[in-house]
Structures are given as structure tokens and as C-alpha cells.
Amino acid sequence: MDKPRSNQEWFEALSNQDVQQGEALEEIRRLLLRAALYTLVTHLSDLQEMSEEERLALAEECAQEALMAVLARLGDFRGDSKFTTWAYKFGVNIALSRARRWRWKQVSLDDLADDDGTLNWFQRDERFQTADSEQPVRQKEVVEVIREVLRTQLTPRQRQTLKLIAFDDVPMDVVVQRLDSNRNAVYKLLHDARLKIKQQLVRRGYDLAEVMDLFQ
Amino acid sequence: MMKTNLAKFVRHVHDTQDTEISCSVCLDLVSQYVDLEISTGDATIQLPLVKQHLDQCLVCSEEYQVLHQLAVLEAEQRLPTDEELMNQLKK
Numbered sequence: 546m547d548k549p550r551s552n553q554e555w556f557e558a559l560s561n562q563d564v565q566q567g568e569a570l571e572e573i574r575r576l577l578l579r580a581a582l583y584t585l586v587t588h589l590s591d592l593q594e595m596s597e598e599e600r601l602a603l604a605e606e607c608a609q610e611a612l613m614a615v616l617a618r619l620g621d622f623r624g625d626s627k628f629t630t631w632a633y634k635f636g637v638n639i640a641l642s643r644a645r646r647w648r649w650k651q652v653s654l655d656d657l658a659d660d661d662g663t664l665n666w667f668q669r670d671e672r673f674q675t676a677d678s679e680q681p682v683r684q685k686e687v688v689e690v691i692r693e694v695l696r697t698q699l700t701p702r703q704r705q706t707l708k709l710i711a712f713d714d715v716p717m718d719v720v721v722q723r724l725d726s727n728r729n730a731v732y733k734l735l736h737d738a739r740l741k742i743k744q745q746l747v748r749r750g751y752d753l754a755e756v757m758d759l760f761q
Numbered sequence: 762m763m764k765t766n767l768a769k770f771v772r773h774v775h776d777t778q779d780t781e782i783s784c785s786v787c788l789d790l791v792s793q794y795v796d797l798e799i800s801t802g803d804a805t806i807q808l809p810l811v812k813q814h815l816d817q818c819l820v821c822s823e824e825y826q827v828l829h830q831l832a833v834l835e836a837e838q839r840l841p842t843d844e845e846l847m848n849q850l851k852k
């Protein structure tokens with residue numbers, strides 16, 4: 546086997562338009578295909594009902610898309626990781642996003658819609674079975690605070706996003722796709738929601754570590 | 762008792778920071794994070810915000826896990842061949 550390229554060698558070979566670039570492109574494309582194949586193999590449960598040919602074609606597409614990402618982002622490579630680790634992350638990111646969307650493509654999120662702020666869905670998750678008689682009462686208090694914040698301080702979009710991702714286990718990529726949004730925006734919605742709930746609990750004198758213990 | 766989503770959510774509220782990095786920043790740093798884990802083991806000390814994001818964000822965390830496996834296999838020169846992977850993909 547040839548000696549692996551150093552970071553500098555990868556960067557230079559892919560940056561310069563010469564014979565070397567062609568070889569380096571072919572090599573990185575092969576490595577990205579392997580990363581995409583590996584990723585899909587680790588998430589086969591997402592690919593049920595997809596034919597063999599479709600799976601292989603998906604891996605090829607992901608590798609190609611990842612190659613485009615690597616070339617577009619080459620200027621961002623700072624050399625603080627191995628070049629291959631840096632490149633693989635695009636293959637993994639693209640392959641997993643595609644696999645998640647495939648799995649969920651038949652599912653209508655409308656069925657999971659927030660019921661107009663009545664928060665029945667939130668109540669449903671309230672399954673507290675414990676021997677400690679004090680605990681359910683205190684849990685209920687905390688749940689009431691959370692419910693109040695959900696109802697009064699979150700926008701319908703924030704509430705809906707939180708419901709889908711945190712309580713219905715819909716992958717963020719699927720929500721992003723259906724909302725025609727992006728991961729950063731959706732993550733920010735969730736972060737703002739969590740922060741508001743945390744601040745309300747603190748304001749009302751709750752010890753957050755104790756609150757967490759109540760539910761674990 | 763299996764952890765309910767509510768229990769998970771309360772833990773996420775507890776772990777919430779005023780400032781958290783976005784998924785894009787996480788993707789930018791995750792390769793460095795993985796290689797630090799493999800080489801020095803102090804990734805969480807050097808990049809605590811990545812660790813915090815991975816604890817909160819399931820999609821980024823799943824990607825991190827696969828990337829970590831890939832990087833370890835490559836470092837140990839144990840990456841499966843394309844042929845092996847294609848056979849597994851057909852299952």
C-alpha cells in the first residue's frame with residue numbers, strides 16, 4: 546500500500562489543477578464512497594424497503610455530494626485534524642441525513658401536529674410510576690411550570706418543533722426538510738425553548754439538579 | 762423504568778447553557794474533536810462546547826459516533842473494504 550498522504554500533501558494535491566489533482570480527486574472520491582457505505586451499513590434499519598441497487602446508488606450519490614462539499618470547503622481546512630477525518634465528516638453527515646429522510650418519507654408530520662396549544666401531547670408523556678409518594682406531587686409541579694412556559698412563552702412554531710423532535714422522536718433533519726428550514730435555525734428554536742424553561746424554573750426557586758433527579 | 766422523553770427533556774433543560782454552538786459550528790469542529798479523542802483523549806477539555814452540543818443534539822451526535830468509528834478503524838488500518846461494505850449493505 547502507498548504511504549498515506551500528509552495533510553499538506555492532500556491540501557496541495559486537491560488545490561492545484563494538475564495531474565496530481567486528478568489522482569487525489571480519485572483517491573478522495575474512493576475514500577468518501579467507503580465512508581458513505583460504512584455510514585449506511587451502520588444505519589440499515591433506516592433503509593428497509595430500499596432495494597440493493599437503490600442502496601448502492603444512494604452510497605454513490607452521497608460520495609459524490611460529499612466530494613463537492615470537500616472541494617467547496619477546502620479553504621476551511623485548518624489542519625487541526627487528519628485530512629481524511631475532516632473529509633469523512635461530510636460523507637457521514639450527508640449519508641445519515643439522506644437515510645433519515647428516506648425512513649420518514651412516508652410519514653406525514655401533520656398527524657403529529659400540535660393540537661392548537663391544548664398541549665394534550667405533553668400530558669400524554671406524563672407517566673410517573675414511583676414508590677416515593679412525595680415524588681409525583683413534585684414532578685407534577687415541575688410539569689406545570691414547563692407546560693405554562695410552553696403555552697405562554699413559546700411560539701406555535703417553537704412548540705411544534707419541540708414536540709416533534711423532543712417528544713415524538715422525529716429526526717431534526719426531517720423536521721428541517723418539512724419546514725423548509727435549516728439545522729441551525731431549528732436548533733436555535735429548541736435552544737431558546739429549553740433556556741426559557743430553565744430560566745422560569747430558576748426564577749421560581751427550583752434547584753435544577755434536584756428537578757433533574759426527580760425525573761431520572 | 763425506561764427513560765421517558767420527558768425525563769430526557771428535563772435533563773436537556775438542566776444541561777442548557779446560555780450560549781450553545783450551532784450544528785454548523787459543531788460540524789466544523791467535530792473532526793478535530795474526534796482526532797483529539799483518539800490522540801490525546803482530552804477532547805472534552807479542549808472543545809467543551811462540542812461535547813455540550815453533542816449531548817443536546819441527536820443528529821449531530823449520531824454523526825459524531827459514526828465518524829469516531831471510522832477514524833478509529835482508519836487509525837488501526839482496519840477499515841472494511843468496499844466489497845465487504847457493499848455485501849453488508851445488501852442485507
Ligand SMILES: [Zn+2]
Pocket residue numbers: 728732783784787814818819820821822
Ligand atoms: Zn446539532
